[in-house]
Amino acid sequence: MDKQTQRHLYGWLRKQSAHGRRWIALCITLGLVQGMLMVAQAWLLATLLHGFIMLGHTPEQYLPHFAALLAVTALKALAAYGREVTGFHAGATVRQTIRDLVLTRLTALGPAYVQRRPAGSWASLLLEQIEEMQDFFARYLPQMAIAVFIPLVILVAVFPVNWAAGLILLGTAPLIPLFMILVGVGAADANRRNFRSLERLSGHFLDRLKGLRTLQLFLRAAAEGKAIERASEEFRERTMEVLRLAFLSTAVLEFFAAISVALVAVYFGFTYIDHLDFGHYGAEVTLFTGLFVLFLAPEFYAPLRELGTHYHARAQAIGAAEQLLAFLEAEVTEPASGAEPFSASAPIHIEARALEVLSAEGKTLVGPLSFTIEPGQQVALVGVSGAGKSSLINALLGFMPYRGNLKVNGQELRDLDMPQWRRHVGWLSQNPQLLTASVRDNLLLADPAADDATLEIALRRAQAWEFVAAKGLDYRLGDAATGLSVGQAQRIALARTLLKPTALMVLDEPTASLDRHSERAIMASLAEVVCRQTLVMITHRIEQLETMDQILVLARGQLVEQGPWRTLSRADGPFAALLAEREGGDLDA
Structure with a gap:
């Protein structure tokens, strides 16, 4: 993944954080409070130890200090708890917003678009990939601000006490974010590859699980099991690659933090044995000074180390956002949905003129077609698989974009309020x-x-x-x-x-999975029900075609023939050719 793409994805993630701005701001505020309480805690501890060791004071003389230390410790714990809670709410709010964006776009694109990808792929997008962004919004973004402000608070507290210790802290601090960035560059690519592997595995596994019965019948279960094993092994390798980078990042950050704290300790050690004599503004370096700075030194690097620990969450979120943003920003045409009201108390009249059904990318799938379906007519769509029957039905249901004219009761379909239109449509799919x-x-x-x-x-x-x-x-x-x-x-x-x-009934092979006896009984029931409705039905059963008022014959996305059974069966055309080739009463046999 190039740097420009990473910057674009990171910018999009930062933009989404606005939905949880209130929780993120509260989390940062509690982090700053925690930092100030940390300074107060170090001051109280250093004061107590200096008084007991160097001044010989008794515990009774420091009862107010003990009470303040207990209060500060308790408040610090509450602030830490508050950070966790507010961070979680920030991540949950943003994740819900992103999930709403995906679901809204999926709803707008419609089921025809959704069916183009395996269900497992969509599940991975909506669940795993969005869930992996939690730590980015809950921990990484708040920690970025906290990692800047808490070290500043500590430097403000340390420099008046000892400028040499302050310079050591200030000089070694950039080492941690520098190496954090160097390690994180490869982590984003590793996470991206890991998410792609997970998507392939999810889609592959769910599809094979749904078709397990068919695979067993055709003795392909073992072969598909090996394919899933290979996909699982690839996912394992990608996951281990991500974990290696995460562990390397943590080890590097801990190493440099330890070195930096050791430098502060060495400085005070040599100062106490009179080998160094600078940094103290002319005053004696007391035990209080050394303890106060040494208590704060690990806490100075702690926010930076914690940011480094959460830096893999940034890489993880960028890897997860790649496919998510590609879907949200894809230049595809959504099925039109206007605001024109629609109501019907009688069977629907349908008229198509130069109708072309389009894919989401704008490719013509069906058409141009021209036909008319009168109110109350029973119309069958026939043709071999891939002829364009389902695409035409999806356009009629408002699930696919189209060019040309497709009018229902004289109103252009694309201009209608789709929820109102679909209230008047009864739909039964093959599955x-x-x-x-x-x-x-x-x-x-x-x-x-x-x-x-x-x-x-x-x-x-x-x-x-x-x-x-x-x-x-x-x-x-x-x-x-x-x-x-x-x-x-x-x-x-x-x-x-x-x-x-309903005023329009649309059926796709309503008796495909039924025996002949049940099929005849259901068709008889349908005949009673749809006598007051317009019926459009996809079917391959010849005996069902004989009762239809009109038959539309499709081939390679074109309307090649239309008319009643009697006319088409006697003509020397595509429908007659389908009848001649039929097997067992099925046009698609």
């Missing part, structure tokens, strides 16, 4: 998502006011009542609908779609 909640809760997403009788009607229409009744509406589904078969999950999702009062 529907069920939440980790009860069956009832999943169904109530469509209609929160529905009672059990209404839920039962919807489940019966979706041929799902029999197995749901056996388990109960309060049966809790596991992650990814664990506890149900694929067909059962699809039927519950279909029941949820049927519960939603």
Whole structure:
């Protein structure tokens, strides 16, 4: 990673710290209070020891000093506790803000964009990488200010007592940040490589875990296990590289701090045996002076050492921010969402003219297309995989950008208020998502006011009542609908779609995971429901096409044919060719 990139990432991180400015300022203030209490503590200790050893005073004479020392120690501990608490809140506030930025952008880009990357990759971005920024905001940024102000406070206290000791402290202080920076340059690159390795491992592992059943059926589980092992080994090596740099940084800082404190101790030692005679403003160097400075010397370097300890948090945050910022600043086109209100009490009318569906990067995926779907029509989209059916559906749902015209009830789709538009759309994907909640809760997403009788009607229409009744509406589904078969999950999702009062129904292979008997029953139920709605359905089942009012045939992103079943099946065109090549009643076989 070049220096310019590092500066850009660091600048972005500093800019995000503004969201936790109040907590960071409070943390710095408590650090300064802790530093001043440290000086007071050293003064009290030096005074007590000098009085007992050199002046022969009794403990009774120093009772106020003992009470002050206890009070200062207690306040210093409270200040340290307050620093930890406020630092944590600073990091948590900024992390939540960054996570909101990512989620807001993901929401704006839509599910079509999200599906382009493995789920594990997004999980790593939202969880691990953002979490790794905690110490940067909670510790490193406050410590930068504290590492400047506390040494200044100590120098202000030491120079009036002994200028030679003050010069030693002042002269050796730059060594620590200098070597901290030298070690930290490589740490940022090591952390960046580590995060990339973690992202690959997360995405690889989660995808293989989801497809474990398929891998076992095709005897590929062992081979994929070795691939995960290689990815894990790469991640281990990257992690050890980061740890080596972190340990090296700590060792270097401790070494120079120890050398610096030793110089102060040597100076006072030679002064007490009359080998050195400078730095004392003409007055005698007393035991109080030596103890006071020696008590403060380790504390002078402590903030710098602590900054060095947290310096790897800076490198860690820069490494984590690289991919995060690349995603947030990527020049991609978000699906349009206007402010024009939309309402519909009747089936939807759809009209497309010179419609081109675009990827987020602006590449044309489908089109130009021109077609019209009349209110209440049942329309099927057909074509082999990759023809552009899903892209067209995503544009209709408002999840992908487009050029040209796509009007619903005479209003341009890109100008509509998308939440209002989607309230009138019922959508069932080929791989529907069920939440980790009860069956009832999943169904109530469509209609929160529905009672059990209404839920039962919807489940019966979706041929799902029999197995749901056996388990109960309060049966809790596991992650990814664990506890149900694929067909059962699809039927519950279909029941949820049927519960939603809509003017447009969009279905993507609604019977793909069902047997023929269940398929016919569900299609009969759908025929009853969608008679008052406009229906757009992706299907490869020939028997489902015969009842459609219109069929749109797509190939390589182009609309190559459209019309009713009777016309297309008799014409010598692409649809007839698909029928001729069909196997088992499936156009995509």
